[in-house]
Amino acid sequence: MTESPNYPNYPDSAATGHPAAAPARPSTVEGAFWAFIASTVIGLVGGLLIFGNRGSITDALRNSNRQNGGGLTDAQIDQAVTIAMITAVVIAVVIAALYLLFAFKLRAGRNWARIVLTVLTALQLLSLLIGQSTIVGYVGVLAAIAGVVMSFLAPSNAYFAAAKGIR
Template sequence: MTTATGRTTPPRTVIAAFMGFLVSSVFAVASIGVLVGTHDDLVETLRATQPSWTEEQLQAAATTSQVVVAGIALVIALVQLWLAFKLRSGRNWARVLLAVFTVFQVGSLFIGEGEATLPAYGGAVVAALAVVASYLPASNAYFDSVRRAG
């Protein structure tokens, strides 16, 4: 799997993992869109838990929490994209970090009261499959060859 320039090309398993992490990032961005559609539900939940708040306070709290969660989701998606490109270029540390992130991503589905969205489940499943692909024997051989060459 060496090209004319001496660079090792990634095997199909690494390309599949790379594509999986790209798709998982798209799911993360899609979940931001779903989050925006839940503003009224969030206001109602806040109204039930904070009956003394004014309508303005409820709206502000709901908007602020959505902006914070959307910002975090966007940062995570961008970091996942960056790590996916590093994975494709044979960086083992990126593979390890993506595996750790995926464990947290899957774990986050079980936190809360069943509030995970369909894009969140889809992204977690795709990321888990991408982690598996990144640790298959062909992928391991690729990461070893990049390490030896570099």
């Protein structure tokens, strides 16, 4: 098909029979994507580090058990710690998979993914400020904050607007 005579500079679209080209992804969106990937990897590492704390977790549970009347045997305490650790790792993996999904959708220009990642980062920061954390937690949240900031810079905003116009 030929271009409309009234709109010679109008990009190809469904009206002309040609799909519009995807907008060029700015470096700010690429940077945000990689910051969220880094935050995800750091979160997984933090989730796996729980295995190094098995002894202290077991000791804390044993002390709590003694203070509360000693209703659990050592075997039950060990089993409870194992279940808790496996559950924590499974949750970390599920959260990491969701973060990866949202990061790839952000990279593809989906504004909803940018919003979801912003909300998740805010919750991650709130969790960090309320509870105990490690240096790994601080590094992970800093990477996520960097991703949020980069995803809302002017070139990123233009990219998300252009990507929305294509759909």
